[in-house]
Amino acid sequence: MSRRRAHDDDDGYDRAYRKRRRVSENQEIEDSLEFLILRVGEKSTSSIESNLERLASVLEADLSTFRAKILRIITDCAIKMPEKCTIYTTLVGLLNAKNFNFGGEFVGYMAKTFKEALKNCKWDPARYALRFLAIWAVDTPHPQEEYLDSLWAQVRKLRQDNWAEKHISRPYLAFDSILCEALQHTLPSILPPPHRDSYQYPMPWVVFRLFDYTDCPEGPTLPGAHSIERFLIEEHLHSIIDNHHLERKHCAARLLNFPYKLKIPLEYCIVEVIFAELLHMPTPRYIEISYGAIFIELCKLQPSTMPQVLAQATEMLFMRIDTMNVSCFDRLVNWFSYHLSNFQFRWSWEDWDSCLHLDEDHPQPKFIREAMLKCMRLSYYQRVREILPKGFSKFIPERAEPDYKYAHEGAASLPGTSAALQLVVSIRQKCTPEEVLAVLEDLPNPRSEEEGGGRFNPLKIDVFVQTLLNLGSKSFSHSFAAMSKFHYVFRILAESEEAQICILRNVFELWHNHQQMMTVLIDKMLKTQIVGCSAVANWIFSKEMSVEFAKMYVWEILHLTIKKMNTHVIKLGDELAESREKLARAESRYSDSDESKKKRGDTGKPTEEMVERMEEKLEAAQADQKKLFLIIFQRFIMILSEHLVRCDTDGKDYSTHWYTWTIGRLQQMFLAHHEQVQKYSSTLEALLFTQDHRIFEVFQQFVSLRA
Template identity: 60%
Template structure:
């Protein structure tokens, strides 16, 4: 029955579930489980056919999605569909033996060789993640097969390679909460569930109310499902580490938090992750859905929500969504639950701060960005005195470094004096410097410096709207400290020329980001001339850092602008960041911000070049195809010429025959021979010649149309 495809339009009708999610779910359950349908009341056979077609459609979609093996399809389609099919066993819609057979086919993939481990992990994860829903029913009916299945899973988990786990852990220390690999954690939860006789308390089971009716329903057997083979371009979900921040001791009031190896913990976290994945583009809807989680009175919901959000934010190597989404979501949650959730969030922040010493550096960066953004939305209110312990530590230690970077990021979202006012005076060593411009040619005391007079002249020329040629003529008089007086060779790299012009230009444009961008754009030609060599590109970056050393954000945006306008290239930025002059700033966050931005731009440039290369190859192939078409056209034209020659020859032959016929007529009249006896033969020959002529004409027309 499953092998028969649905009639035309049936698939579209089955997918047409309009209305809110609750109504969609009820329609789906009613269609599969055979709920009461007034339109089809008394027609049990019709309902059976509809259920069979729906299950067949689900299986065909599952097979198609698994064949594609795309990361997004696997995450959003395959896993939920298998879980849904497994829950239908509890409704007596699908027979338990066929579900066990499907699980066995999934686990058989673990015997494959020379395939990525992530492929095997995903098939094992799908089976384990379905057992909280269907494990009890399968064990009651197929206990021997289930024991064999779990034994195969255990054997695979023991021989897995786990060298990737340390790279994915948020903390290097295992206390107070171990950071377990996701399959190991899920296996421990399933083992505990089996020990508890497959009893759990957090999965919604609406079909229990209709068990007396469903137990008499006709069960269906799933068609055989064969896992598709591995393909080189297949994408599988990446492994991860389960993030743990709270336990039952952290929520002293209210319901008790389930243990780390409790399957209820897995079910709750899966549902919360699913809500975020579904509504992450709408923060208000997402926050409302999280706070409306079913069964929230049985669990400390706020602690679970905060832990799940931080788990995604700190997920390595990159979070599932952009960082600012989690910030806006937490802000919205605090607005909806002002009496409870901010306290849980403050407790989580304090715990993260206490564990900074063993925290992954990338996660610390995300923690800094989130905390500064969050403070800016709540008037920068925080109990800074509680973190006074960082003042006694070396400034390069994680805690004082964290506080300093948070204050610097907060200054980007506010202004310097505001940060000075909100922080206690004892934190003065960690307060960022006043972001002022450092111009060494500003005072008259610098008149003894080389290039001072030229700087004044260039400043006046810029104010008087001098042309680029005039400014270049002024800079031509600047002596080159790298060139001897008697060196008559061509123009070489002149650091003083770059120093004088760029310092003067940025000093005049130091009022805002827009002024600086306009200055770089207006004098782009001069800057390109001064930075023709690699040394020039490196020196211009050194000058930018020298004048804006107290304003890291300005350095970052100016470097970004110079890369975009091709004043400097990505290689020059990397060489500058890793140079000896920048060694003392190597642990600053803005250094790595610039480096990451540069790498992203380089990747985009490489992708653009690759795309252009592919387009050029396609154009070349089209040109080659055009050449082939031209050759075919030439051959057809040659055939046409030959056909025309044949027609001309045939016409000449016909004219000759006509002349011969006329001669025969005259001879016949002269000799008084009966014309009728001879003309009959000529008419026959004449008819044959006319027929041949029409044939040649039609051939010529067909050749002409082809050309």
């Protein structure tokens, strides 16, 4: 018995000793890890790259034991040492490459920290979701900094310079003796108002940097990115644009008459600030064309310097376009084509001949191709042919004209040719919609009984849509008039969503060489309810449109479709709120003596039944809106997943130009419609975003932005 107790005592002592030793060893390892993480990026005989690689390997080996500790330390470092933010993001990226689960946990941990910081009014941690809003995808040649990060760095630099700066005017110095003798006032305490759910705070934004002092020729030096002078100059220029953007000539004159313009390279500062406004994420403050109009006026007022600086900026943007955000790519194409159209389409194309040897999906040749297509909207085919030198002929768009298949050679063998010819004669003889339906009546249905989607006849749609729109092809007005006259026929034929998609396919088949016509016609069809929003979304993501998928006009159509839906929901919501307010106001005024007046129905207030019907309409519209977003994101996930699986199976790099472009479009969808998408984020996460982590990361970035 005593031996057993002794044995137990010894065993207990050994266990306690081992536990203390294990705790001591673990504490030593934790302290060592914390020291290594804290000191990374500081002075060392080795390069920062090699230090990060070694640290990532050490941490990866200890993740199984010290995962929570490592998460907390890196998060704290990222928050408390913002000057080393890029070092820690690089470290996390290396760890994520080694251990995907850890990367996901880190994103979740940062999102949680972000939310807790907002609840506790600690704003600094919230800034680290802002990489999602960057104009560029890389920090080369200029670091991507959030506005407050940049401002804080500028304030710290100002403190290092003993609070001396050279921009703010100090007229009070001349009256120092008078002001010092004046009586002083005690400022009252100023308390900021408490937060209310109804408050709308400005979106965070990333500071746009294009130039540094090496880009400017001899003359005044451009202040550094972290100098307070740079901040004050930019704030002043932004203020001028804010106050005068509606008057382009006055705005340009005010910008060029900037105070202290002899102390700075003013043209460079102005160009950078205007591009910062134009490329601001998620949307510019003002309509895009206003910035192009201001640039034109600046070039007119300062022809000796401004065009050269603007050309230099355009060249720099073009050379860095492969890392540019997709939304900014679109805006740059729109601005560049508009600018060319105002200066006789002159440009030094030979300077960009390096893009002739690049893959067609590379952003540089894509930029030129899309710019030429936009120039076609602002000019005409022969003029665009004359713009480009012979070596750039592959970027010349097709002639913008209809491709009516029933007029092709050999069209007589097509099943609908006879009806199409008869329909042409009938429409030219000013037939009625009923007579059109009679012409189409005997066309056979190529669809079998077993096929779903209703019993619509694709041949009828084919003959009617292509023939009618070809007859109205002379102008937008002719097309609109034809659609308006035969709207009844469209509604009869478009009996289901599949039938509506068939209409869209025929619009594309006829006008595939005229992107603007397609965009305008589909917009008109949405307005007149010939096709629905979900039909447009499904058509864009269909296999037939895969060749067009990376072209700008496709996304122009999709975004105008979403905006149409969002506007409809907002309008119904406003009408319902107004009716509820009127009803409540009216009921509070009525008394028993007004009963007879109420019975006559002349009170002018909506009834409860009317309000209920409006509520039902709003609920139906919101359901359609939710369905639209679900369709779009589901299709995104499907095509991206197919690409990733195919690349993984074939052992190829998945990060192609197509993949980068499509992921960029997915990000654009989140940002451009963030207010609406946010309402359905829980549903999206539960139903859709549970696939490949490379896709899920985009959703996580969006959620953390508004967590």
